[in-house]
Amino acid sequence: MDSGRAQKIIERIRQIMAEQKDYLIEIDGRMGDGDLGLTMEKAFTAAADEIKDKDIEDAGKLFMKAGMVMAKAAPSTMGTLVATGFMRGGKGMSGETEAGELSTFFTSFVEGLMERGKSKPGEKTIIDALHPAAQALEKAAGEGIGAVEALEAALSAGRKGLEATKDMVAQHGRVAYYQDQSKGMEDPGATAGVFILRGFLDVFKE
Amino acid sequence: MDSGRAQKIIERIRQIMAEQKDYLIEIDGRMGDGDLGLTMEKAFTAAADEIKDKDIEDAGKLFMKAGMVMAKAAPSTMGTLVATGFMRGGKGMSGETEAGELSTFFTSFVEGLMERGKSKPGEKTIIDALHPAAQALEKAAGEGIGAVEALEAALSAGRKGLEATKDMVAQHGRVAYYQDQSKGMEDPGATAGVFILRGFLDVFKE
Amino acid sequence: MKKFLNKPENFVDEFLEGILIAHPDKLEHVQDDLRCIVTKNKQPGRVAIATGGGSGHLPLFLGYVGDGVIDGCSVGGVFQSPSAEQMYNVTKHIDNGAGVLYLYGNYGGDIMNFDMAAEMADMDDIRVESFIAADDVASAPKGEEGKRRGVAGIFFLYKVAGAKADKKASLDEVKAVVEKAASGTRTMGVALTPCIVPEVGKPSFQLGENEMEIGMGIHGEPGIRRGEIRPADEVVDEMMEAIVADLPYKSGDEVSVLINGLGATPKEELYLVNRRVAQFLKEKEMTVYRTFVDEFAASLEMAGFSISLMKMDGELKELIDAPANTPFYAQHSCNN
Amino acid sequence: MKKFLNKPENFVDEFLEGILIAHPDKLEHVQDDLRCIVTKNKQPGRVAIATGGGSGHLPLFLGYVGDGVIDGCSVGGVFQSPSAEQMYNVTKHIDNGAGVLYLYGNYGGDIMNFDMAAEMADMDDIRVESFIAADDVASAPKGEEGKRRGVAGIFFLYKVAGAKADKKASLDEVKAVVEKAASGTRTMGVALTPCIVPEVGKPSFQLGENEMEIGMGIHGEPGIRRGEIRPADEVVDEMMEAIVADLPYKSGDEVSVLINGLGATPKEELYLVNRRVAQFLKEKEMTVYRTFVDEFAASLEMAGFSISLMKMDGELKELIDAPANTPFYAQHSCNN
Ligand SMILES: Nc1ncnc2c1ncn2[C@@H]1O[C@H](COP(=O)(O)OP(=O)(O)O)[C@@H](O)[C@H]1O
Ligand SMILES: Nc1ncnc2c1ncn2[C@@H]1O[C@H](COP(=O)(O)OP(=O)(O)O)[C@@H](O)[C@H]1O
Ligand SMILES: [Mg+2]
Ligand SMILES: [Mg+2]
Ligand SMILES: [Mg+2]
């Protein structure tokens, strides 16, 4: 992946988060504090602004840089998690093919989330969207499938994961105080995770 | 004056203050804190209760005792003033006739108010009701008039004084912060002063 | 009325009980009267300082009873004067043989009762002097300073009086330094919401959803201007203009600053106010000696604050910096 | 929204400016970042204690930076975590060569950022240990103590940690005494009204005109029971039953008590609450060592309070009684 594409991806996610800001505020506000829309917009705006004119050759380094900027700009739960994801994903990104790069990026991304959040799949978090997505990418890369198709599979797996969060009981963050009341609702962090996947796909589809 | 009559006077004023409580609250509440109805009821209830079964021969001493109890029970502005009035009035009460006793009582009462309140007639206070009343009593006593007639003159002078407070600008207490806005309204303390005069008259008329 | 209360008529006695239980080493009450609060640490020979006033203003008034500040306090009902007898009982208890200074706010009921108490003390040959704090610029025009209400600036006077008394100064010397401090102390307040006296059960005045009242007193007495809420910096500027013009405080003056919360206003906002106060003073070429930010003279749960300035000199600096140790206010020496 | 504000987005930086101006002898900020507040009085060789968290809780968290308590604090937006980098910058500045204890509340964002900061510090060979306060009984059932929120009880932990560090204890010793203190510390709160985050502009939850919520968190997290306001003594009893049963505290135990105002509740009410707390403990045959009543961990202008108990032993008594001198909390030694 060249760093120009990485730049475009960050920019595209920024656009999506800006468009979806009110929606994220609303769903986070149901049981959380409603800051998720603001956090995601802030994080990706800061990252996009920072890397816009930066002359970084390596896409992985660029994602790492984006993560570091997000950590400063939006140090809330999801801001820190996503920042960690980009830092770890960028660091771990390697492979011969684009699909391979995407697979290693998201696998490291999810590992970073789990370590930082002391969390695992099934706990109604962003991980429930991104973990199946990373698995789908790994499978696609193994099968030698192209990046667009691989990301389509990842997005669809992420959406299924998001849907599955409805039946989970929250274990982390403010919403965990509501326990069973959180059943039936999608996890807002997982929703943001799906938006990140969409950002990747949109750029590869261009 | 025998002490039984003094007892009845305190009791009668207690009744009047209880009946007029809401009215006093209302007029004090227009620019003050609205506590006057409570204060007057508290002061005279405490005084009436205290002296009810006390075996005090001297009417002056009984009024002094009543004043001391009021000072404890109702230490607000008017509570303290009226308490001072009864203490000083009881102490100063002397004379051959009932009208003479009433005249010395109210003259000392008003002197006590002026000293305690560092105030004088014309400043829109209780003094503006009781000072003319004391003067009327002095005149009546000098003319050898009977107690009922003397008190009727005093009450009428007090009412005129109360009416005159409408045109005065308050110089003391909370209402003084409203300055000119207080014009046109009767002073609530002067109203309570008229009630005290009425209590005396009612008992002498029995 | 959203309050933590049992019976409203027991409000004062119950919180006093809570205070005495919380501070058993520092405070006690006289005889059987919870409303006569005195320091446990009597200091033979020291001029004693008594205060008193209505409840509802904690830390005022009793909160400053303790080492380095004042010695006793009579406590009235909410916004009501204590009785002369209570003041007298406090006086008798705290007198260390060097006389007693009555230091309290300019309210009719309090004045009359303290005057009566002083007369009673006089009969016991206890020497009493009185000083009436009247620092609220908004409550009467210049030239009629004697009519002004006493508000948060009294904290400065307590502090100065207590520190002076600690130096074994005489009653006249303590009174003189209080007079000096008061002559350079001015305050103005602003309110956003009223408070509710428990026994009354409803607010004593109303302010519109976007209204503030500049100059309002700590019992809701009317101020000098009611209007729309403005940005904090503008509100501060308006108040500071009035305060600074009154004395006047001038370029080159050194002042201490007191930002007092009226009850519901968060400390964050008080410090935000302090930022602009400091900027304002700097623009006028004054310097700040010490800054105090907290609730010093509240009005139950009223939202709002007041700003007080006290002009400093060498003696006042030393006294302001002396240690203090009361249940509601502790300061190490040379504290800032 | 009735607040003294300029632009809501400047709220935090403006009040921080006001704090630094008010306490120039005690506090400074690291580099150009107002949100990294550190003590001016560095003490070579002393274990340093860092905290941090969202704004809106003054005196928490930065108010305890000063002598005898903690050394540095990173400050987030209102109810938002500061960044790992800010925590790291504070860490670097306050380290006296004896290591740094991170002592903060149990909130996801804070934990992740402190963990990241610890990793950064590790790369600089600064030894960091962490302790996460989680004293709120209402926020997770017994057995799941690790999920509980950290609230006002952290004041006890700061005090104990700072006093222990002052004795030149090692990082492990300081952490051990904090662990002991925390194991005996429990808190529960109750709220009557919500607060408004300036940038949000409206309350994050609603309570009916006669409603209270027992167990509510300091950001308005849900409690354990919402219902009609009851007399204060009944509210206290309900809270105390839950607190006492949790540890459990038993007959014969000696405890310190902290009554914490959430912002708008007057001190009078807090002391009225303390009266019943003391009665309750007496009925259960426990004794009170020290009582602290004030705002320690507020939630802007929320009305409500919390009660914390800490089980005492000889060491904790000595540490609780050691002197402290911070901008928001001063105590003479053996203070009560
Ligand atoms: N420990 C964790 N590990 C992974 N994801 C988490 C964790 N805690 C929270 N999340 C995710 O973060 C989302 C909430 O983010 P955010 O609104 O920033 O949190 P808050 O406002 O509560 O600090 C949740 O929906 C969940 O997906
Ligand atoms: N200095 C004074 N001298 C005489 N009368 C006074 C003085 N101050 C107040 N008053 C009288 O007291 C009345 C108010 O009494 P009260 O309601 O008890 O006062 P407050 O509630 O303001 O303490 C006034 O209407 C006036 O008649
Ligand atoms: Mg959120
Ligand atoms: Mg009145
Ligand atoms: Mg009154």
Ligand SMILES: [Mg+2]
């Ligand atoms: Mg408050």
